[in-house]
Amino acid sequence: MAWTLDELRRLSSDCPCGQPHHRIPVEHLRVGPGALSEAAAWIRDRFARVVLVMDDRTREAAGDELSEALTGAGVTWTACVIEPNGQGDVVADEVSVMQAFLATGPDVEALIAVGSGTLHDIARFVSAKARIPFVSVPTAPSVDGFTSAGAPLIVRGVKTTYQTQAPIAVFADTDVLEQAPKELIWAGFGDVIGKYTSLADWRFGEMAAGEPYCAYLAGLTRAALDTAVAQADGLSRGEQSAVRSLMEALMLSGLVMLLFGQSHPASGGEHHLSHDWEMAFLRSGRRQVLHGLKVAVASALVADLYRARVPDALGIAAERGLRPWASLAGRDADVKGLLASVPPGQHIRALMRRIGGPTEPSDLGIEHSLVVASLKRAHRLRNRYTMLRLLNETGAIADLR
Secondary structure (H helix, E strand, O other), rough: OOOOHHHHOOOOOOOOOOOOOOOOOEEEEEEEHHHHHHHHHHHHHOOOOEEEEOOOHHHHHHHHHHHHHHOOOOEEEEEOOOOOOOOOOOEEEHHHHHHHHOOOOOOOOOOEEEEOOHHHHHHHHHHHOOOOEEEEEEEOOOOOOOOOEEEEEEOOOOEEEEEHHHHOOEEEEEEEEEEEEEHHHHHHHHHOOOHHHHHHHHHHHHHHHOOOOOOOHHHHHHHHHHHHHOOOOHHOOOOHHHHHHHHHHHHHHHHHHHOOOOOOOOHHHHHHHHHHHHHHHOOOOOOOOOOOHHHHHHHHHHHHHHHHHHHHHHHHHHHHOOOOOHHHOOOHHHHHHHOOOOOOOHHHHHHHHHOOOOOOHHOOOOHHHHHHHHHHHHHHHHHOHHHHHHHOOOOOOOOOO
């Protein structure tokens, strides 16, 4: 990796921006072949009794091998295999969280998340509430939340992110990761390239409303984005080196969120659209679509929308004196420069096309009417001053049909 944990840890108290950041509690991070075999020994040295949080697929991918190694190392373990909902999806909701709670007895010393993002969200929430640590064992390079502290959960049908805790160790075995279904690799790539718009929204929030911002951490997130983009051709060929680089980019993005203490560096209007689509699918009883695929498609949509309509929206805000947006009056060059950092939607779609992934909402079964409805309401999911919120509060996209 271009950055070591020690280097990133120093940023908590010595960042070039001059602002203190949150501490990184991750003690050990290993990305590479053979990482799974190292996990059991590391766990053995610290815990006597653990719970493995997984599902049927991730149990087969890595859980069985890890549990055998734990048995050989003398660690007592219990399997908590999260059950799918009525549509066949494993979802991080109240039901799954309760299943993990019930498996976590008073003598359990740690949870081991074996799987992708959803299982990590369940494990990190339950471990935080139980006041015990958790260890991350990713089975696919599918999201950037492995090393973050945020747990996005569906509670009463609403997607809400809870700040919980990061893993104390991560063991990402590339021998396992490269065997992941290609859709999960597409999703991880999509989650990273969504930073084109999330980074712009993060900066915009600081410009418009003084939201907390760190240019140095933004640069690290941009480095993660550039690393992933450089691997597009290798990912299309299934090269292990490309999968490893993608996983390292996802890890770095998650660590930046951890340092910052919030999801701003990696989540903007494109993530709000993704969350809204997820909730709409749950309400209608439809099978879920992978988070990163929705993020990539949404990022292309909002990129075009921002580039085309934000200048007019700012004019409306200045004319009407709308706060806080009117405060951007006279900063045309700054806003123009920010918008120039957002590539056209066709660029984002072309990147997804290079790896074989979906590019349009219709590819994901998301109908046009839902896209329009989400564009007009998703900004309410988070109290963030994104460009999507600007477009809605000025009425600049009221004509979308």
